[in-house]
Amino acid sequence: SGASDVLAFDLGASSGRALLGRLVDGKIEVEELHRFPNDPVQVGGRLHWDILRLYHEIKQGLLKAKHRGIALKSMAIDSWAVDFGFLGKDGELIGNPYHYRDRHTEGAMESVLERIPATVIFARTGIQFLPFNTIYQLDALKQANSPLLSNGVRLLMIPDLLRYFLTGKAHNEFTNATTTQLFNPLTGDWDVELLRLLDLERSWFGDVLKPGQLAGRLQPSVCEELGVPSIPVYAVAEHDTGSAVAAVPATEKSFAYLSCGTWSLMGTEVDKPVMNELAQKLNFTNEGGVADTFRLLKNIMGLWIIQECRREWEREGKSLSFPELVRMANEASPFAAFIDPDDELFLPPGDMPSRIAEYCLRTGQQTPETVGAIARTIFESLALKYRYVLELTERLSGQRFGGLHMVGGGIQNELLCQWTANAIGKQVWAGPAEGSAIGNLAVQWIAQGDFADIWEARRVIRESFPVKTYDPEDGQRWHEAYVAFVKVTGIVSV
Numbered sequence: 249s250g251a252s253d254v255l256a257f258d259l260g261a262s263s264g265r266a267l268l269g270r271l272v273d274g275k276i277e278v279e280e281l282h283r284f285p286n287d288p289v290q291v292g293g294r295l296h297w298d299i300l301r302l303y304h305e306i307k308q309g310l311l312k313a314k315h316r317g318i319a320l321k322s323m324a325i326d327s328w329a330v331d332f333g334f335l336g337k338d339g340e341l342i343g344n345p346y347h348y349r350d351r352h353t354e355g356a357m358e359s360v361l362e363r364i365p366a367t368v369i370f371a372r373t374g375i376q377f378l379p380f381n382t383i384y385q386l387d388a389l390k391q392a393n394s395p396l397l398s399n400g401v402r403l404l405m406i407p408d409l410l411r412y413f414l415t416g417k418a419h420n421e422f423t424n425a426t427t428t429q430l431f432n433p434l435t436g437d438w439d440v441e442l443l444r445l446l447d448l449e450r451s452w453f454g455d456v457l458k459p460g461q462l463a464g465r466l467q468p469s470v471c472e473e474l475g476v477p478s479i480p481v482y483a484v485a486e487h488d489t490g491s492a493v494a495a496v497p498a499t500e501k502s503f504a505y506l507s508c509g510t511w512s513l514m515g516t517e518v519d520k521p522v523m524n525e526l527a528q529k530l531n532f533t534n535e536g537g538v539a540d541t542f543r544l545l546k547n548i549m550g551l552w553i554i555q556e557c558r559r560e561w562e563r564e565g566k567s568l569s570f571p572e573l574v575r576m577a578n579e580a581s582p583f584a585a586f587i588d589p590d591d592e593l594f595l596p597p598g599d600m601p602s603r604i605a606e607y608c609l610r611t612g613q614q615t616p617e618t619v620g621a622i623a624r625t626i627f628e629s630l631a632l633k634y635r636y637v638l639e640l641t642e643r644l645s646g647q648r649f650g651g652l653h654m655v656g657g658g659i660q661n662e663l664l665c666q667w668t669a670n671a672i673g674k675q676v677w678a679g680p681a682e683g684s685a686i687g688n689l690a691v692q693w694i695a696q697g698d699f700a701d702i703w704e705a706r707r708v709i710r711e712s713f714p715v716k717t718y719d720p721e722d723g724q725r726w727h728e729a730y731v732a733f734v735k736v737t738g739i740v741s742v
């Protein structure tokens with residue numbers, strides 16, 4: 249066991265995992281100590297986090313480290329953005345947090361935008377308009393007279409909440425705070441004016457920790473229960489996308505990335521948020537990052553669509569692995585149909601094959617019928633949408649990128665990586681797959697002085713994990729496909 253052993257918990261939509269990180273001879277070694285499901289639970293038509301089970305799994309991860317004789321120096325948690333829980337005045341969690349894919353936010357964004365112009369919200373936050381942002385979830389709760397709001401005294405984002413269970417200390421963390429669309433990156437604080445306009449309590453929101461700040465230590469009751477020492481718990485980039493981008497093994501200061509998991513997040517890292525009219529019009533976001541950077545990026549629906557197809561096929565009795573789906577897609581015929589992955593049809597959980605059929609019908613296309621044809625339509629359409637968003641990123645940032653860094657579990661889909669290179673006509677550099685967890689580890693090491701800064705961390709990540717290069721092929725064919733894709737989907741071409 250080394251002096252540099254740190255533990256990262258990364259709670260993704262496809263699973264949660266505990267990754268042990270260790271520095272050996274100037275390189276990072278990782279080991280997955282624990283992996284566990286993170287399935288939302290539907291109750292009475294509402295979709296919830298299974299938050300206490302996740303807390304239980306975090307404790308299991310700590311126990312596994314203990315049983316392996318590992319003396320952890322610290323730990324940290326990251327997860328997806330926008331979701332939150334409320335503490336009551338007794339300091340206890342009120343209810344199970346809602347999952348952002350719950351339908352209770354339907355119409356909430358439109359309703360808020362009738363009261364507050366989009367330009368005002370964007371000028372104060374720089375955050376893209378997504379119907380499930382915390383701001384709209386809160387407004388939906390407000391309109392429904394939710395007891396959460398009448399009894400809640402403190403709002404904690406999911407990693408804030410789990411960190412609170414571990415340490416007894418309630419803080420908000422910066423990267424996640426920005427995703428609420430209630431945080432002002434120009435003042436570096438919660439936006440009191442937006443809170444006032446929406447009649448939300450300023451006192452729900454606490455002091456904001458930056459990634460790398462010490463958040464607390466395991467509290468006595470936890471140490472006693474598990475029989476472990478009181479290790480430090482750090483605030484890292486607790487927004488998983490923030491951690492994923494921290495782990496991009498870039499050498500150049502200005503680079504394009506695609507964090508490829510349940511969501512596809514594509515953009516570039518900037519020193520200052522880009523909050524002009526064009527950014528708002530293209531619905532780009534400026535999420536807080538590590539080392540005082542921002543992520544100028546756009547959400548793309550991502551592999552969620554194939555995940556949900558797979559779930560549907562499973563319900564029908566067809567059990568298919570991701571590698572099988574990739575193989576079947578490869579055998580199907582090319583460019584048979586296109587979808588816009590970001591059509592709102594695909595946001596809620598449900599029967600995706602039927603929704604794809606519905607989309608094709610609506611747009612006058614032949615419906616892909618077989619599993620392979622459906623999977624191919626999804627992967628090709630994602631690759632084509634990546635080209636679109638990469639071009640927007642270049643236009644907005646005034647940069648030309650030599651290639652695209654891909655991180656996240658989706659890079660195990662080599663067909664998607666190759667098609668992405670083909671669609672964008674540039675090299676793709678894929679790795680590491682556990683981007684978020686590795687970014688989480690890296691920020692802990694920066695905090696402890698093992699790395700001087702994020703750039704040293706990125707260099708070590710590059711030297712520690714394989715990065716696979718994909719050269720673009722079939723340029724002409726993919727360009728023709730792009731033209732067809734733009735026409736069918738009706739997305740405005742740049």
Ligand code: ADP
Pocket residue numbers: 259260261262263508509510511551552554555570571574656657658659660661662
């Ligand atoms: P998240 O962190 O959002 O839960 P991940 O980054 O773990 O997601 O990525 C999960 C996705 O990666 C899956 O939806 C799947 O599409 C893809 N994936 C994972 N493993 C493989 C594999 N062996 N082959 C192809 N695709 C894979």
Ligand code: LRH
Pocket residue numbers: 327328329330348487488489510511513547
């Ligand atoms: C990716 C992610 C993304 C958010 C979404 C809710 O996991 O955090 O950055 O927009 O989930």
